[in-house]
Amino acid sequence: ILNVEQSPQSLHVQEGDSTNFTCSFPSSNFYALHWYRWETAKSPEALFVMTLNGDEKKKGRISATLNTKEGYSYLYIKGSQPEDSATYLCAFSDTGFQKLVFGTGTRLLVSP
Amino acid sequence: NAGVTQTPKFRVLKTGQSMTLLCAQDMNHEYMYWYRQDPGMGLRLIHYSVGEGTTAKGEVPDGYNVSRLKKQNFLLGLESAAPSQTSVYFCASRPQGQPGNTIYFGEGSWLTVV
Numbered sequence: 001i002l003n004v005e006q007s008p009q010s011l012h013v014q015e016g017d018s019t020n021f022t023c024s025f026p027s028s029n030f031y032a033l034h035w036y037r038w039e040t041a042k043s044p045e046a047l048f049v050m051t052l053n054g055d056e057k058k059k060g061r062i063s064a065t066l067n068t069k070e071g072y073s074y075l076y077i078k079g080s081q082p083e084d085s086a087t088y089l090c091a092f093s094d095t096g097f098q099k100l101v102f103g104t105g106t107r108l109l110v111s112p
Numbered sequence: 113n114a115g116v117t118q119t120p121k122f123r124v125l126k127t128g129q130s131m132t133l134l135c136a137q138d139m140n141h142e143y144m145y146w147y148r149q150d151p152g153m154g155l156r157l158i159h160y161s162v163g164e165g166t167t168a169k170g171e172v173p174d175g176y177n178v179s180r181l182k183k184q185n186f187l188l189g190l191e192s193a194a195p196s197q198t199s200v201y202f203c204a205s206r207p208q209g210q211p212g213n214t215i216y217f218g219e220g221s222w223l224t225v226v
Contacts, residue, residue: 006154009152034214034215041220042219042220043116043202043217043218043219043220044155044202044217046214046215049213049214089154091155099157099160099170100157100204100206100215101157102147102154102155102156102157103154104152104153104154105154
């Protein structure tokens with residue numbers, strides 16, 4: 001069973017704060033790590049897919065890093081805005097590349 | 113461009129009733145997935161398919177059956193619904209091959225079993 005863990009479970013920050021979340025995954029047989037942004041009643045929205053150790057991706061104020069040797073990825077949000085409020089999910093694929101196993105998510109609330 | 117379409121979007125069932133959720137994708141993707149989402153549990157994989165005519169069990173397959181008779185469709189069946197199957201169900205698809213391929217999700221199906 002592939003175990004993907006995310007922390008913290010929830011986070012409440014003020015507008016303008018920068019924040020980060022962690023996704024931990026098995027360090028063996030790594031194939032890809034995905035980050036999604038998910039708002040209630042909507043489809044998860046793809047943010048990043050990372051495949052190489054040391055990968056860094058950026059999309060506006062959101063960025064992510066990947067360490068496949070130790071099995072973790074960080075997602076950073078710089079200058080959080082209320083519209084960033086959502087659940088952030090990571091998902092892991094092993095070398096079988098068939099299953100995609102999700103973490104339980106980090107729920108972010110940004111107050112004005 | 114429809115992408116991934118799920119039907120129905122909402123359904124209320126009585127315990128013991130059966131129903132089928134349909135997932136259709138128009139992107140010619142090989143892989144398709146059914147997940148359920150419950151509070152505090154993230155997305156849990158029910159069943160998946162790596163091609164037409166093939167299916168495999170995920171993390172929580174009990175109480176569900178699936179079929180992939182056509183490449184574009186992936187059906188999730190509940191033979192005898194139970195209250196524990198009250199959940200939001202998401203279908204997803206992605207192309208075969210490269211690890212960097214994005215997964216595309218449907219908009220979810222809200223199922224309540226009373």
